[in-house]
Amino acid sequence: SNKNAEELVEKAASFGLPRNLTSLDSPAFAAAMDEADPLKKYRGYFIRPTINPDDPNESKESIYMCGNSLGLLSKKSVKYVNYELDEWGKRGVEGHFVHSKIEGRDKKYEPWLTVDQNVNSLSANIVGALPQEVAIMNGLTVNLHLMMVPFYRPSPQRNKILVEQGPFPSDLYAVQSQIKYHGYNVEESLIQVGPDEGENIIRTEKILETIDKHGHEISLVMLGGVQYYTGQFFDIPTITKAAQAKGCVVGIDCAHAVGNVELALHDWGVDWACWCTYKYLNAGPGGIAGAFLHEKHSRNFDLPRFGGWWSQNIKTRFDMRQPYDPEPGAFGFRLSNPPVLQCASLLGSLEIFEEAGGMKNLRKKSKLLTAYAEHLIGSHLSSDVDIFTPSDPDQRGCQLSVKMKCDANEVNKKLSEKGAICDVRKPDVIRVAPVPLYNS
Amino acid sequence: SNKNAEELVEKAASFGLPRNLTSLDSPAFAAAMDEADPLKKYRGYFIRPTINPDDPNESKESIYMCGNSLGLLSKKSVKYVNYELDEWGKRGVEGHFVHSKIEGRDKKYEPWLTVDQNVNSLSANIVGALPQEVAIMNGLTVNLHLMMVPFYRPSPQRNKILVEQGPFPSDLYAVQSQIKYHGYNVEESLIQVGPDEGENIIRTEKILETIDKHGHEISLVMLGGVQYYTGQFFDIPTITKAAQAKGCVVGIDCAHAVGNVELALHDWGVDWACWCTYKYLNAGPGGIAGAFLHEKHSRNFDLPRFGGWWSQNIKTRFDMRQPYDPEPGAFGFRLSNPPVLQCASLLGSLEIFEEAGGMKNLRKKSKLLTAYAEHLIGSHLSSDVDIFTPSDPDQRGCQLSVKMKCDANEVNKKLSEKGAICDVRKPDVIRVAPVPLYNS
Numbered sequence: 001s002n003k004n005a006e007e008l009v010e011k012a013a014s015f016g017l018p019r020n021l022t023s024l025d026s027p028a029f030a031a032a033m034d035e036a037d038p039l040k041k042y043r044g045y046f047i048r049p050t051i052n053p054d055d056p057n058e059s060k061e062s063i064y065m066c067g068n069s070l071g072l073l074s075k076k077s078v079k080y081v082n083y084e085l086d087e088w089g090k091r092g093v094e095g096h097f098v099h100s101k102i103e104g105r106d107k108k109y110e111p112w113l114t115v116d117q118n119v120n121s122l123s124a125n126i127v128g129a130l131p132q133e134v135a136i137m138n139g140l141t142v143n144l145h146l147m148m149v150p151f152y153r154p155s156p157q158r159n160k161i162l163v164e165q166g167p168f169p170s171d172l173y174a175v176q177s178q179i180k181y182h183g184y185n186v187e188e189s190l191i192q193v194g195p196d197e198g199e200n201i202i203r204t205e206k207i208l209e210t211i212d213k214h215g216h217e218i219s220l221v222m223l224g225g226v227q228y229y230t231g232q233f234f235d236i237p238t239i240t241k242a243a244q245a246k247g248c249v250v251g252i253d254c255a256h257a258v259g260n261v262e263l264a265l266h267d268w269g270v271d272w273a274c275w276c277t278y279k280y281l282n283a284g285p286g287g288i289a290g291a292f293l294h295e296k297h298s299r300n301f302d303l304p305r306f307g308g309w310w311s312q313n314i315k316t317r318f319d320m321r322q323p324y325d326p327e328p329g330a331f332g333f334r335l336s337n338p339p340v341l342q343c344a345s346l347l348g349s350l351e352i353f354e355e356a357g358g359m360k361n362l363r364k365k366s367k368l369l370t371a372y373a374e375h376l377i378g379s380h381l382s383s384d385v386d387i388f389t390p391s392d393p394d395q396r397g398c399q400l401s402v403k404m405k406c407d408a409n410e411v412n413k414k415l416s417e418k419g420a421i422c423d424v425r426k427p428d429v430i431r432v433a434p435v436p437l438y439n440s
Numbered sequence: 441s442n443k444n445a446e447e448l449v450e451k452a453a454s455f456g457l458p459r460n461l462t463s464l465d466s467p468a469f470a471a472a473m474d475e476a477d478p479l480k481k482y483r484g485y486f487i488r489p490t491i492n493p494d495d496p497n498e499s500k501e502s503i504y505m506c507g508n509s510l511g512l513l514s515k516k517s518v519k520y521v522n523y524e525l526d527e528w529g530k531r532g533v534e535g536h537f538v539h540s541k542i543e544g545r546d547k548k549y550e551p552w553l554t555v556d557q558n559v560n561s562l563s564a565n566i567v568g569a570l571p572q573e574v575a576i577m578n579g580l581t582v583n584l585h586l587m588m589v590p591f592y593r594p595s596p597q598r599n600k601i602l603v604e605q606g607p608f609p610s611d612l613y614a615v616q617s618q619i620k621y622h623g624y625n626v627e628e629s630l631i632q633v634g635p636d637e638g639e640n641i642i643r644t645e646k647i648l649e650t651i652d653k654h655g656h657e658i659s660l661v662m663l664g665g666v667q668y669y670t671g672q673f674f675d676i677p678t679i680t681k682a683a684q685a686k687g688c689v690v691g692i693d694c695a696h697a698v699g700n701v702e703l704a705l706h707d708w709g710v711d712w713a714c715w716c717t718y719k720y721l722n723a724g725p726g727g728i729a730g731a732f733l734h735e736k737h738s739r740n741f742d743l744p745r746f747g748g749w750w751s752q753n754i755k756t757r758f759d760m761r762q763p764y765d766p767e768p769g770a771f772g773f774r775l776s777n778p779p780v781l782q783c784a785s786l787l788g789s790l791e792i793f794e795e796a797g798g799m800k801n802l803r804k805k806s807k808l809l810t811a812y813a814e815h816l817i818g819s820h821l822s823s824d825v826d827i828f829t830p831s832d833p834d835q836r837g838c839q840l841s842v843k844m845k846c847d848a849n850e851v852n853k854k855l856s857e858k859g860a861i862c863d864v865r866k867p868d869v870i871r872v873a874p875v876p877l878y879n880s
């Protein structure tokens with residue numbers, strides 16, 4: 001929308017270009033923006049994929065617009081993964097207790113016994129949580145279930161789960177299976193709130209109306225923080241407040257929100273949340289996931305949970321025959337000892353987020369980049385495409401979901417020939433994610 | 441025991457040494473055994489930890505007896521982990537579908553979409569399973585829970601779980617929490633079968649008697665295949681048959697059995713099993729775990745399970761809005777997309793198992809090595825120590841658990857000064873595991 005381009009037009013003027021939309025199409029504008037980008041150096045921290053990597057004659061650098069699916073490999077991740085391999089090689093089991101110092105790194109690198117603490121507080125910063133509210137563990141869908149164990153305990157009076165219409169399939173399968181597991185009926189117990197007829201975006205009022213009407217029967221409200229398909233960023237604080245007022249628990253799947261938009265899970269009072277780290281957090285394929293448990297539940301040991309030794313109080317964890325005494329907070333939901341290589345690879349990227357000044361700085365750049373992409377698509381392709389991601393920058397992250405009036409696979413092939421890696425959602429949608437950390 | 445040393449004495453004679461126990465103490469015997477070892481080259485496939493790795497003046501090669509806790513890093517694991525980093529770096533999201541050929545490797549390396557299949561059939565061989573009976577996923581304790589979801593569904597008539605006395609704490613916490621989660625009482629619903637007064641080893645008859653007496657109230661029999669503390673290898677086929685005849689489900693925690701003893705989970709009819717891969721399978725700290733679901737349950741889609749997209753039929757997994765249609769077999773229990781680096785690191789080691797001819801060859805060497813360790817401890821230290829692992833080689837794996845009559849920490853310190861890395865279980869037990877793949 002033109003409104004989003006206003007700030008870009010002002011930038012153009014500040015570079016001495018004419019104060020109009022046409023300026024935005026000039027290479028000079030792009031070059032000046034890159035030059036002025038305070039985060040530009042971080043691009044060089046990552047390894048950028050090539051188009052046709054297997055053919056040296058044909059291969060070329062890509063414009064990587066797919067960080068909403070798989071983020072890029074940072075050089076720091078390579079370093080930390082190999083560091084952990086080295087530690088394993090030279091110490092064997094002693095690596096649980098001792099690790100070498102890393103050249104040029106002031107902060108202590110925790111050995112394997114506490115290896116997830118390396119990534120813990122950095123993750124907490126990114127989702128707006130206290131460190132004890134976050135545990136880095138398992139996969140995302142695994143964590144959704146582990147959080148539903150305490151937080152979805154249906155009764156005949158209150159057994160419904162509210163999700164957005166068309167949630168990510170894994171979330172849908174997860175809630176369906178939970179409903180069945182407890183002996184309830186998916187048709188009756190699952191509420192999906194969708195957009196109005198002919199719309200793509202779900203109005204907050206519609207969600208609030210549903211909560212108002214069915215809240216007393218709803219056990220759990222579980223939403224994607226940023227919807228994977230439409231790119232809509234839900235109004236989490238408003239929805240959370242309304243749902244909790246009706247006695248519902250609120251859980252947020254932050255897969256597409258973490259590292260993309262500014263979150264304040266603690267301040268918003270969200271009960272629990274989970275996320276994966278292979279998208280905006282660049283932890284690599286199948287990267288370790290995260291879970292958030294709000295402080296208010298931290299010492300509620302009556303919440304049923306699945307138990308395991310890694311949630312046991314660290315003081316008695318290795319004494320073996322001790323009664324179960326889980327740690328307070330999110331750590332009380334850990335089960336297995338953490339996968340070290342996946343923690344290392346996540347750490348590399350999280351330290352770059354920290355160095356870049358966190359989500360505030362990244363989000364600022366992100367809004368500019370997405371507005372720029374929106375302008376270019378809108379001014380050059382408007383008759384062939386329809387962007388159905390919200391045009392309000394506060395209701396979206398970096399991703400634009402673009403419905404093609406022509407063949408989406410053909411378009412994607414052409415994009416790829418031009419060097420752009422995007423992602424097609426069958427049948428006709430291309431998602432474009434100009435991730436600010438490594439795009440310009 | 442002398443009986444176990446008989447084969448060693450025969451070996452000594454075959455090397456031209458006197459046919460008696462004293463020969464076994466000579467360095468010539470050890471050297472000749474190493475020379476004759478058909479698996480000797482595999483030692484060189486691993487990176488051996490050093491004692492005092494941080495002090496170049498003091499550091500020296502170790503004798504690594506701790507593979508029951510954390511197995512060693514293979515050079516192949518280093519190669520595959522870095523290969524995956526390279527693929528990620530140069531392809532980004534395309535690595536899900538395409539991977540480079542690896543020099544010198546005939547077999548196709550599966551891209552991330554099917555990356556766990558690289559490790560799947562090799563794992564199945566090691567536990568004696570059909571490929572479709574095995575899924576490599578998550579952590580061990582996570583998998584224990586995911587298998588209890590379908591297989592521990594207590595009713596007022598049948599709500600008990602039978603475990604060995606003093607199971608690994610994580611297993612204990614897991615079953616306790618399951619019992620509580622379903623509203624039952626741990627005191628009433630958990631049966632622990634222990635050794636007779638003054639004994640260390642649990643007689644099979646005692647387990648069978650308990651099953652005979654309480655079987656009709658027992659929902660689940662869950663045992664450590666090889667007990668982590670005593671090293672006892674339970675008679676799984678006999679126990680399984682007896683328990684199933686009483687209508688109980690049988691689940692085996694193979695953490696200390698996998699890669700250590702020969703397993704035949706399929707032929708034994710075990711209902712389900714789980715294992716970790718960081719011990720005898722050398723996948724590294726927090727390595728990805730495994731789960732076995734017997735073929736007889738493969739197509740029982742009425743079994744309640746926690747659902748997720750990675751168990752969805754691969755044909756419709758990415759079409760997004762499809763009804764849940766889980767894959768048959770163990771793959772139907774996967775939730776999250778697999779952690780690639782952990783799969784790569786496991787693969788490196790599993791290929792060495794395969795090259796070495798599998799568990800049959802390794803077990804043969806293992807029995808000789810453990811008998812040798814037993815002889816040396818028995819002949820040199822008999823007044824200070826008590827080995828409480830079964831003396832029958834078929835009732836144990838490679839590990840010997842040694843009760844110290846003196847201070848175990850002191851002894852371990854001395855062992856470490858001599859270059860041996862062992863492991864102390866408080867207060868007075870040292871576990872010694874001469875893993876055959878990299879010991880001699």
Ligand SMILES: Cc1ncc(COP(=O)(O)O)c(C=O)c1O
Pocket residue numbers: 308309310335336337579580581582608610611664668693695696716729
């Ligand atoms: C017998 C047994 N069960 C469970 C575990 C816990 O494993 P994890 O931390 O991988 O869940 C272990 C770990 O050593 C074990 O030996």
Ligand SMILES: Cc1ncc(COP(=O)(O)O)c(C=O)c1O
Pocket residue numbers: 139140141142168170171224228253255256276289748749750775776777
């Ligand atoms: C919103 C959302 N939920 C769940 C998942 C599934 O994640 P995992 O395979 O890590 O469990 C994804 C994966 O892309 C996702 O985007």
